Amino acid sequence: MSRSPSTTRGSGSVSSRVALVMRVRTTRFLSRKLFGKLSGKASRLKTMDRVDEMITRWRAQLPEAATTELEIAKRAGRLKGMIEEVTARVLGAHGLTYADFDVLATLRREGAPYRLKPSGLSNQLMLTTGGTSNILQRLQSAGLVDREPDPTDGRSSWVRLTPKGVAMSEQLAMETTKAHRELLAPVSPERLRTLADLLRDVLTDLGDGV
Secondary structure, eight states, X not given: OOOOHHHHHHHHHHHHHHHHHHHHHHHHHHHHHHHHHHHXXXXXXXXXXXXXXXXXXXXXXXXXXXXXXXXXXXXXXXXXXXXXXXXXXXXXXXXXXXXXXXXXXXXXXXXXXXXXXXXXXXXXXXXXHHHHHHHHHHHHHTTXXXXXXXXXXXXXXXXXXXXXXXXXXXXXXXXXXXXXXXXXXXXXXXHHHHHHHHHHHHHHHTTOOO
């Protein structure tokens, strides 16, 4: 039995529509696959920083200077500078320096009665006794620390936080912590933890362990 022309045309039309739908679906599928590969590749590419730019120039001019050690030194210096900048902003609002804060924080970490011998304080701060003495005079004038005689040793004394010094050290600790957190907010917690662990490993390898 032969089909009418209209039936034949209808079948052809349906076939054409089915083929078109299949081509569209195939195109979309391949597009998604290609986009996924390109996105994955792009995510693996490292973003250049200022140190990379400097290293690239050294590599073109003096390849021997374009070392991993230089990258580490420069990046550590950049990060240190950023942290010190936000820290100084907090301390400056209170009329204090980083060295002042270091003394206050060291005494506060000792726990009540928040005191150390000047020599012990200098050792923890890795400062000379003369340098520590200058800082202590400044803090004593501000009413943040006090000196008290050691009843067991007439030649020695204690450096102690005053109640005002305790309050100030705690306030500064919280404010600087907040400033550091805001600075490093774009970095994921996992990456920060990895960085902290790697830096510890490097420092202990360099003999800075306890």
